[in-house]
Amino acid sequence: MMSFEATREYIEQLRELIEEGNKKEVAVLMKDLHPADIAEIMDDLNTEEAKFIYLLLDGEKASDVLIEIDEDDRRRFLKVIPAEMIATRFIEYMDSDDAADVVADLDEDVQKEVLNEIEDIEQAGDIIDLLDYEEDSAGGIMAKELVAVNENWNVATCLKEISRQAEEVDEIFYIYVTDDDDKLKGILSLKKLILNHTNTKVSKIYDPDVKKVFTSTRQEEVAELMDKYDLVAMPVVDEIGRLQGRITFDDVIDFVRDEAEKDYQMVSGITGDVEPGDKVWHVLRARFPWLLIGLLGGILSAVVLGSHEESLTKVTQLAFFIPLIAAMAGNVGVQSSSIVVQSIASGVKDIETPVRKLVKEISIAVLTASIFAVLIFFYNFFVSGNMNLTYSVSISLFIVIIFASLFGTVIPLILHRFKIDPALATGPFITTMNDILGMMIYLSISGMFFNLV
């Protein structure tokens, strides 16, 4: 692999050199590294050390590194350097989308200062335009930099114009074709341009079948479309079809990864990112909220069980199956809610009617409940020999599984309907709720069997 690995030795050597203030040696160490690699190194340095390195790098590389590093680190770093430096050493070298992201993160007064320090008025204008869009809309993630040609030009004019425009654009991917009103007409691949004669008119060779999104289109939908149609870049237009910017594949990869991580964290009961290098209190803070909910749920379960103290005193064996009922309720609930959340997240269109959907969910719940009720029936029948207990546990388990799967299915759907992230209702939330519910059902049913109520 032609990839760089930041070893512990490397980092230690680097920190020593920085402490000595050895600019020359540090510059040598950084010279051939990709910005993404330098960003990885920055992760292990403190703000002062990071600053030392930033000041050594040339503008292009320094700004690339700044975009690649962790958001929290970036915020901390930008707090310690003056607005003028943010503008001239970083922002001016960035694409408009990255620049807007960085500026959006600054305090409002610093934002103004930085925008005023940008020398290239056109770039400052682009950033201001981008800051106006909703953060999670296509407008909020697009870059203004792109290559566009007029449909009336010929190939030769195009090549000349592209040479001019291309200086600002990192990678071209597609050339967008617009009419005299800047309305997007289609795309032209570089391949087509190379393969055609210089006199050929653009209108003759461009592909009018272009996928596009509006500035207001939600980020999720953009990602879904680009993934579905395998697009490297997606053009963004305004309400009347004028070309405004483009979104590239790397944004989609990051989005897909981030969304998946968010859902994964929810189902695992973690709030926010936790990474290997994180401080103890950071990890603790991410884990605390759901554990607290679990504790409160446990106390509520204790209250429920306490209200059936008589049953538990008379028939101690009832207590033996508390973990089983709670575990099955929890597992069934997590499964159901996760399936719903995943199908919402995948954006798969669902042509089942609501009625058919509900019938299916109930069939699955009844089948699952029956299988496990029968299994535990046989276990208790042969092992415990207590028929009342055998009936109580089996019937309770049957009802608990059905309720747990229904709640697991319905609650995320309701949250989604009210525009709340359905992933909230996975993991510890549904487990805790189903634990309490499971105890209520179990003790009520067994109370009836032992004629205790």
Place this chain on the structure above:
Amino acid sequence: MMSFEATREYIEQLRELIEEGNKKEVAVLMKDLHPADIAEIMDDLNTEEAKFIYLLLDGEKASDVLIEIDEDDRRRFLKVIPAEMIATRFIEYMDSDDAADVVADLDEDVQKEVLNEIEDIEQAGDIIDLLDYEEDSAGGIMAKELVAVNENWNVATCLKEISRQAEEVDEIFYIYVTDDDDKLKGILSLKKLILNHTNTKVSKIYDPDVKKVFTSTRQEEVAELMDKYDLVAMPVVDEIGRLQGRITFDDVIDFVRDEAEKDYQMVSGITGDVEPGDKVWHVLRARFPWLLIGLLGGILSAVVLGSHEESLTKVTQLAFFIPLIAAMAGNVGVQSSSIVVQSIASGVKDIETPVRKLVKEISIAVLTASIFAVLIFFYNFFVSGNMNLTYSVSISLFIVIIFASLFGTVIPLILHRFKIDPALATGPFITTMNDILGMMIYLSISGMFFNLV
């Protein structure tokens, strides 16, 4: 949005037309659809209906659709059509990587037949080459189609050669530069090619700083590198550096999504993909294994509790806190294991030493355990008034949380060390294990406090 939506009405209309055998109308309905949209429609049709549509589409489109549809559906469809048709109507229109995937899925005797029916010997050779690589290696996912130029050519020769080669390649992205031995020297962007004079030599303008992987590089690593360095395409070379193929960004998006889904399913206790349209038994099969493990775990917990029957009979209140202990053990375990799994999956390099890592894990566990032990202590102190119970529950909770986080951290690491997917140890697995462990600790500790053992 310029995107197509397959409504229920649309599907029903289509099915009717297919039943009538109305080829003309169906062709009209399909005409302007993107292969990815047709694939989405296919999802709701049976094999016979799908076959009707495939035979209407031209070769290019039919093969694009076949690649886009669900794997199971594809297998089922290919079973009902003759080998000759697979070769001439589908494989011959595909890129080598897709063709190899399709062929790999066929039964061995059908594979041979299909390969022999391919007219383009070079393509058949490419497919055979690709089939030799490990499925999850760079060789196994790369495509043979790419555009390469010799370092000694000038821009004019390049443009001519690219025109010739480009016919086979859907999108060019990068032009690879090789020497006379076919060894990869660097890349050349189309942008550079357009911006330079026709007499300029390639060796003067190409970028030698190219990221590349070997045919044996693991898929995970390829995805990680392409994501990190924001690459649209990654060249693949053999042991001595000769250019063998390229991997494109869409493979990476799919891989990232699939991996995230797999981990999500594991932590939710689901085995295999579950989608909205799936049949009842399919969903049931995906959910059954972990529920069964949950049931067996519940039975084991019952056995553990049964062996402490005396304690539970004498002090009924002990039973009240069973759900709390089990829930906290479960939640802590899932959190710890998920963090480990996510950090392994993210491939973030971890420069913490093993000792520092363990010290940190233990600190977090001790802090968490202390906080919740104190909280539950106050609850019981003020509400139950039974000091033995108050001590039992608090001390048990303290010990249970520490064990649960240690197991949650260590077991996935051990699995990973033995090359088993660490995600196996998340979700229901760790919950079940920690339930049993929690009961053992809880009843032993309280036994001591009530002098029952």
